[in-house]
Amino acid sequence: MTLLVTGGTGFVMSVLVREWLDHDPQARAVILDRSGLDTMAERYFAAVRDRLTVITADILDSNQWSRELDDHDISLIVHGATITPISRGSATEARRQPEAEDPARIMDVNLMGTVNVLEWARSRDTVKRFLYVSSGAIYRHHGPDWAGEPLPEDGYVAPLTLYGISKFASEMVVNRYADLFGLSALSVRLSSVYGPMDRATTSRNFRHVPNRVAHMALAGEVIRPNSLEPVGDYAHSVDVAKAIIALLTAPCLRYRHYNIGSGVTSTIGDVITWAKEKIPGLRVEVSPSETANMIQGTELKDGMWGAYDLARIERDTAWRPRSGKEAFHDYMDWIVANESDAAAGEGL
Template sequence: MKKETVLVTGGAGFIGGHLVEKLLQKYHVVVLDNLSTGTMMNLPESPHLDFVFGDVSQEEDVAQVFATYTFTYIFHLAAVASVAASIENPVETHHINMNGTIYLLHAAQQQAGNIQKFVFASSAAVYGSEPTLPKKESSIIAPITPYGIDKWASESYVITYSQLFGLKSSAARFFNVYGPRQNPTSPYSGVLSILTDCFQRVKAGDETANFTLYGDGSQVRDFVYVGDVVNALILLAESEESTSEVYNIASNQRHTLLEVIGMYETITGEKLPLTYQTARAGDIQKSYADIEKIKELGFVVEDSLETGLRKYY
């Protein structure tokens, strides 16, 4: 029997690569990616995987993919995933993170009869620094960066397309995702990828290895293992109930950065050299989620921070 076809934009990225790996167990997967931060090394070899080199912010690239394939599910992950990059380059980021979403929705709408779900990768950044915690999906939306604003606007388009044009869709607000193959090379990479890289260098005897802590380390985050994020995304795609809804994707565990470093020191048996610097613009002091809504769909957090870090290290 012919497998159903799924589109993953940004499939060569950190989260996308893990998602593609899992989807291949069941579906034919098409990845649309311009490899700006992603890499082919994140993608497995498979006769059921087609890679399309293209840019979601170029309408003709998007149209071409939809002219070639008919999709059952769409996972839209392609984005400039760095908050700091969005502050440095708001115009370019907006073109990719916002216009790219509209081009995809517009193209997907032509196949709305076939598409079971359009799932959008949003972010906890939509909540901004408004202090009420934990963040529920109904919490105040107050993004403080171009990245957060574009994620919020994209989410709104995604849900509105569902209501106006019958394109079934859901949005997933990821909190801090971590796991293998997260790229540590940019100064804006996820903090756990930089930490993991530093610990690996300390272990290898690199005396220059040093971790720069912005702020005093008391910032609180809800770290979620990438395997749990993949499970959540597939659950949202396959569930009828999630149509036109927005969900937090997190682990419901709260840790300060200093606690994370301490946990990692116990796991690795290494002491991490630290340098303190002032907090960065746009950094939020505390961010953690209420995940009751997605749990009602059957979502279960499989990895604690400790088991996730052991897999990652």
């Protein structure tokens, strides 16, 4: 069975490709991405490279890739190619508005790129399922109405950024193509993802709290958050990849939209506590925003920032997320095992 993954040289999608090839020794995968494999990706895929094809092309120009895709008997598609213009983390980064730098390209790649892949897929009888990778950025900043409830897929949708708007628009386009052309299609809405292969790429340069804490702790840096109280639903990239595979291979899906996350919130303080279990001498200094090296709004506790309801995916598949501490410790171990050489050679 051959899986096509657009954006597959990046962060979460590269982990998906590796998990797909690892779970079945007969499986094959095709990556369609504007960027080729960087040094880290070459090493990451080395053990499965003989079953992986990488097509370097622009998602907006189907003439570059449609004929080549026809040669691979694609049966499943995960469309993850996107531009993620997010800026948060330090005081300097928080002042940036990356969306203002090239807003038209964000909409073009994120929305029309989706249309281009759907256009190719709808006329190929071999394609059995189309999965669109959306984001929690489509949700409101607040909700549900009752405190403590996880955020469900129905309701509370009100994207404020071009990224969120383009994601939600793409979800609706996927739904309409499914109805018009009989596609088995769905969208997954990811919470804040961190984990293996989380690195700066041409389409994404942002690190969530667990990534930053893990790297700072392992580097012996002093962590200076503006507060220990801000929360997030932090999902490990391997857990996300396994969830997507569970949905791709499920015999029956009852919904068009599925949340993927950890299902709970963790504070910055929680993540730092987990890091201290690995690095007992870790130093932490809560600091004003002007001097903090980790900034997150203390008022952002629900809506897209809160816990994501996982009832749908848990009802339709056997997938379950790991505990926050277990997943975070696994990531710290992965960094030590896989990034030390790259850090010396690539300046990471």
